[in-house]
Amino acid sequence: MAQARGKVTIDTEECKGCGVCVDACPPKCLELLPGLNPYGVHPARYTGMNCSGCGICFYVCPEPGAITVYRLIAPKVAQPPMEGSHAATL
Amino acid sequence: MDEYQVIESKSPVFYDKYERKAELQHQTHYCPGCGHGVVHKLIAEAIADMGVQDRTILVTPVGCSVFAYYYFDMGNVQAAHGRAPAVATAVKRSNPESIVIGYQGDGDLAAIGTAEIVHAANRGEKITIFFVNNAIYGMTGGQLAPTTLVGQFSTTSPWGRRPSNEGYPLRMAELLATLEAPVYIERVALCDNKNIMKARKAVRKALELQRDGAGFSFIEILSPCPTIWKMTPQEARKWIEEKMLAVFPLGVFRDRKLAPMADGVPQTTVTKLLGLDKPLEVVTRPMAVKDSQPDLTVKIAGFGGQGVLLLGQILAEMGMREGREVSWLPSYGPEMRSGSAHCHVCLSKERVGSPVIEHPDVLIAMNEPSLHKFSKMVEAHGTILYNNHKLPAGLPPCEAKIYCVPASEIADGLGTTKATNMVMLGALLELTHTLPRETALALLKAKVRNVKLLDVDCQAIDAGMACLRKQLGSSTDAHAHDGELAPCS
Amino acid sequence: MRQLCKGNVAIVKGALLAGCRSYYGYPITPASEIAEAAAEYMPQVGGTFLQAESEVAAINMVYGAASAGLRVMTASSGPGISLMQEGISYLAGSELPCVIVDVVRGGPGLGNIAPEQSDYFALVKGGGHGNYKNIVVAPASVQEMADLTRLAFELADRYRNPAVVLTDGFIGQMMEPLELQAVESVQPEKPWAVKGTRETRKNLIASIYLEPDELEAHVRKLEEKYKKAAEVESRHELYRAEDPEVLLVGYGITSRVLRSVVDMMRKEGVRAGLFRPITLWPFPAEALRHAARRAQMVLVVEMSTGQMVEDVRLTLDGRVDVEFYGRTGGNVPMADEVCKELTERMGMTAEWGV
Ligand SMILES: Cc1ncc(C[n+]2csc(CCOP(=O)(O)OP(=O)(O)O)c2C)c(N)n1
Ligand code: SF4
Ligand code: SF4
Ligand code: SF4
Numbered sequence: 025m026a027q028a029r030g031k032v033t034i035d036t037e038e039c040k041g042c043g044v045c046v047d048a049c050p051p052k053c054l055e056l057l058p059g060l061n062p063y064g065v066h067p068a069r070y071t072g073m074n075c076s077g078c079g080i081c082f083y084v085c086p087e088p089g090a091i092t093v094y095r096l097i098a099p100k101v102a103q104p105p106m107e108g109s110h111a112a113t114l
Numbered sequence: 115m116d117e118y119q120v121i122e123s124k125s126p127v128f129y130d131k132y133e134r135k136a137e138l139q140h141q142t143h144y145c146p147g148c149g150h151g152v153v154h155k156l157i158a159e160a161i162a163d164m165g166v167q168d169r170t171i172l173v174t175p176v177g178c179s180v181f182a183y184y185y186f187d188m189g190n191v192q193a194a195h196g197r198a199p200a201v202a203t204a205v206k207r208s209n210p211e212s213i214v215i216g217y218q219g220d221g222d223l224a225a226i227g228t229a230e231i232v233h234a235a236n237r238g239e240k241i242t243i244f245f246v247n248n249a250i251y252g253m254t255g256g257q258l259a260p261t262t263l264v265g266q267f268s269t270t271s272p273w274g275r276r277p278s279n280e281g282y283p284l285r286m287a288e289l290l291a292t293l294e295a296p297v298y299i300e301r302v303a304l305c306d307n308k309n310i311m312k313a314r315k316a317v318r319k320a321l322e323l324q325r326d327g328a329g330f331s332f333i334e335i336l337s338p339c340p341t342i343w344k345m346t347p348q349e350a351r352k353w354i355e356e357k358m359l360a361v362f363p364l365g366v367f368r369d370r371k372l373a374p375m376a377d378g379v380p381q382t383t384v385t386k387l388l389g390l391d392k393p394l395e396v397v398t399r400p401m402a403v404k405d406s407q408p409d410l411t412v413k414i415a416g417f418g419g420q421g422v423l424l425l426g427q428i429l430a431e432m433g434m435r436e437g438r439e440v441s442w443l444p445s446y447g448p449e450m451r452s453g454s455a456h457c458h459v460c461l462s463k464e465r466v467g468s469p470v471i472e473h474p475d476v477l478i479a480m481n482e483p484s485l486h487k488f489s490k491m492v493e494a495h496g497t498i499l500y501n502n503h504k505l506p507a508g509l510p511p512c513e514a515k516i517y518c519v520p521a522s523e524i525a526d527g528l529g530t531t532k533a534t535n536m537v538m539l540g541a542l543l544e545l546t547h548t549l550p551r552e553t554a555l556a557l558l559k560a561k562v563r564n565v566k567l568l569d570v571d572c573q574a575i576d577a578g579m580a581c582l583r584k585q586l587g588s589s590t591d592a593h594a595h596d597g598e599l600a601p602c603s
Numbered sequence: 604m605r606q607l608c609k610g611n612v613a614i615v616k617g618a619l620l621a622g623c624r625s626y627y628g629y630p631i632t633p634a635s636e637i638a639e640a641a642a643e644y645m646p647q648v649g650g651t652f653l654q655a656e657s658e659v660a661a662i663n664m665v666y667g668a669a670s671a672g673l674r675v676m677t678a679s680s681g682p683g684i685s686l687m688q689e690g691i692s693y694l695a696g697s698e699l700p701c702v703i704v705d706v707v708r709g710g711p712g713l714g715n716i717a718p719e720q721s722d723y724f725a726l727v728k729g730g731g732h733g734n735y736k737n738i739v740v741a742p743a744s745v746q747e748m749a750d751l752t753r754l755a756f757e758l759a760d761r762y763r764n765p766a767v768v769l770t771d772g773f774i775g776q777m778m779e780p781l782e783l784q785a786v787e788s789v790q791p792e793k794p795w796a797v798k799g800t801r802e803t804r805k806n807l808i809a810s811i812y813l814e815p816d817e818l819e820a821h822v823r824k825l826e827e828k829y830k831k832a833a834e835v836e837s838r839h840e841l842y843r844a845e846d847p848e849v850l851l852v853g854y855g856i857t858s859r860v861l862r863s864v865v866d867m868m869r870k871e872g873v874r875a876g877l878f879r880p881i882t883l884w885p886f887p888a889e890a891l892r893h894a895a896r897r898a899q900m901v902l903v904v905e906m907s908t909g910q911m912v913e914d915v916r917l918t919l920d921g922r923v924d925v926e927f928y929g930r931t932g933g934n935v936p937m938a939d940e941v942c943k944e945l946t947e948r949m950g951m952t953a954e955w956g957v
Binding site: 208382441466468 | 646693773811813939
Binding site for chain 1: 116117118119120121122123124125128138140141142144145146147148149150151152154155156158185306307310311314340346347348351
């Protein structure tokens with residue numbers, strides 16, 4: 025299986041389980057954990073598949089640091105550098 | 115395996131750990147799915163990218179976002195409910211190099227703080243206001259906001275907002291766009307990622323404009339409040355799209371450049387401004403002379419426009435130049451505009467007690483009503499100078515001596531009724547001999563720029579002196595002048 | 604140099620010499636000349652004058668400028684002061700120094716524009732919500748309008764607290780000689796201010812303390828500060844008060860009338876003396892107790908229905924008979940009138956005035 029273009033990590037301590045990111049993710053690669061975190065919410069997590077690294081989840085999430093988005097460092101094939109570090113312009 | 119690199123993460127403009135928060139210091143105090151956090155992220159990201167974190171100051175409101183200072187690692191000033199634009203105005207003017215952000219909710223900005231936002235915008239304060247419109251009072255538990263939609267329920271609109279009772283939702287972006295000064299006004303919404311990206315751009319643009327010194331910028335953000343709306347975060351986002359957008363259309367309402375404006379105030383120093391660099395020519399008399407002169411209290415009364423207050427001021431200033439303690443107390447306020455005016459002058463060797471004179475030594479009555487009103491108050495041994503050639507009928511008896519000095523007539527004869535008060539000044543000088551004529555002339559010379567007027571004033575003083583001297587007759591010879599009168603100018 | 608100056612204008616001159624370059628205000632008679640003088644002077648020396656949209660906005664602008672560590676002031680009269688009370692409470696709660704001038708006029712409501720001393724409760728006793736105090740000075744002459752304004756700025760900074768110049772329409776409107784020293788105050792460092800710099804980035808100006816224990820600690824801290832100020836900052840003036848059988852107590856314009864009363868009573872053989880509080884908060888309680896220790900009667904005269912008299916009574920705590928005489932509506936008690944009152948209350952008879 026090809027390596028996904030992106031990945032996300034979610035800080036389950038900071039996440040409030042609102043599910044907005046789950047809803048907003050285009051390839052639907054986020055889900056709410058069935059288990060509760062210490063504060064009694066179902067935090068979000070990355071299913072581990074298909075993340076495109078689009079960054080949408082980051083911007084819709086109301087918590088400053090709950091989500092971190094990663095993207096594959098581009099292979100040798102030269103690609104134009106991204107404007108700033110933000111790719112989530114749709 | 116190829117490597118990943120971080121492309122989106124917590125902004126360095128946020129504190130790592132929210133130490134100002136009592137507990138749960140790793141997450142915000144906002145409800146799950148609340149829009150405030152998103153707005154915070156957009157602001158933090160723009161500030162970080164612009165590299166202006168050190169010089170940014172956040173003015174927070176009263177509302178759910180009152181604690182924004184928990185999160186933003188920047189200068190923070192917490193303002194009273196609705197007053198963030200006023201506070202931000204002075205913060206910016208006091209720190210012109212800073213980037214000042216006002217952050218407000220709809221109750222804060224569009225209800226209690228309506229005046230402050232309108233006027234800050236209208237003055238074109240070089241600040242940026244982020245207006246979080248969630249159509250409800252969040253912090254206080256869901257009361258009606260000025261932006262609550264028609265029919266929307268709240269704890270204080272239990273039958274839904276009724277225009278018959280609460281009027282219609284207030285459109286602040288449109289309202290402010292009627293003003294001349296703002297440079298940038300846009301309304302955005304946090305209903306989906308596409309609109310969040312638009313909001314991101316707007317937030318950044320507003321701040322960049324401030325950084326460039328452009329003027330007042332205002333971003334209204336339609337923002338979800340799932341808790342009070344009693345919706346899931348997802349439903350709340352839909353509700354914005356389906357209900358709020360119809361009432362609060364998105365878009366740019368203002369985007370323009372202002373031509374630079376000149377300030378044009380001449381600059382000086384405090385010392386110069388307060389005249390502390392110039393000594394006053396005080397005519398200091400030998401103490402003996404000064405002590406031999408009795409204290410004098412004068413009440414001057416007449417009609418507004420007769421120079422009543424000015425005459426008193428001149429008298430007081432003459433006294434001061436002669437080394438006396440003096441006070442001048444005017445009648446003030448509307449009565450100055452419409453009718454009577456009076457003032458009290460005390461000249462004393464010692465510190466003046468009450469500046470309110472109960473029984474003046476001299477009353478200068480510039481018109482008949484003043485004579486009627488105040489003649490009884492004059493000291494038994496006192497004097498009244500009355501501006502007319504004869505006394506009116508029906509004057510109640512009084513013990514003071516009254517001299518008629520037709521000052522207005524005399525002044526008219528000199529070409530201007532305006533000199534009436536100077537004729538009276540002359541008469542008073544002749545009467546009391548407490549103050550020398552030269553001091554009056556020196557003072558007028560210093561104050562009256564117009565040479566012609568100065569000349570008339572001097573003639574008026576002399577005419578007043580002459581008029582009274584005639585009436586006093588030989589008795590005045592006792593206080594003889596020091597030789598001839600010096601020419602006026 | 605000596606200059607003939609209006610009380611209201613002297614306030615701004617004193618402020619300039621105190622290093623104040625920021626004025627935010629809203630016009631109201633009889634305080635408007637303060638705004639007018641500030642409008643003329645401040646911009647000429649690189650300062651800021653802004654006519655706000657209301658007193659509410661003005662006091663919050665003062666809050667903003669004080670947050671930045673600047674010496675800042677505003678001025679108003681009764682109705683405007685009422686509107687400012689919330690802001691003053693915020694300033695005290697956030698420990699921000701500033702100077703607020705109240706040129707008191709007749710109240711309640713729109714009342715009139717004539718002088719009164721009826722805002723004593725509103726400013727000396729707090730007036731806004733919560734546990735706080737204003738430092739309050741009460742000038743009695745044009746010279747003191749400048750000098751005490753300057754002092755007010757210093758006390759405000761020393762205690763990080765609002766300071767009030769409480770005066771009245773008469774002192775504001777009258778002209779007297781004013782002597783100013785061409786020396787500007789040295790201002791203290793304010794490391795707590797928010798200035799939009801790296802050094803001040805961590806600073807926070809706020810008055811909110813959600814946790815009861817935190818707020819209590821904060822209130823206790825303010826209380827300590829007030830205790831210290833009460834110990835060392837009270838000021839007063841005595842006039843012929845070495846041996847009084849009757850001690851007259853009055854501040855501001857009233858104290859000047861009472862000076863004349865003292866002289867008149869002494870002529871009649873009554874050993875009268877005057878005690879004038881210069882600071883209304885802290886109230887010069889110790890000094891008053893001392894001045895009144897041998898008096899048979901204390902007469903408090905105010906242009907109100909009796910406000911400061913409560914502090915006098917608290918201070919003397921029943922040790923001596925404290926009488927009150929007040930005029931309102933813009934009427935200034937005349938010396939004759941007070942002498943008459945006094946002799947009557949002393950059970951004497953004498954002819955006073957015309
Ligand atoms: C003078 C004053 N009046 C009332 C309040 C109570 N109060 C606190 S927040 C608030 C409304 C907040 O609503 P909004 O501005 O919409 O912000 P939100 O909480 O929705 O973000 C009110 C009425 C107050 N703190 N001060
Ligand atoms: S980055 Fe895009 S694809 Fe990846 S989880 Fe977030 S929203 Fe989904
Ligand atoms: S949007 Fe943020 S807070 Fe909400 S579930 Fe996703 S990660 Fe958690
Ligand atoms: S009440 Fe509404 S506005 Fe306030 S934090 Fe909760 S969701 Fe946000």
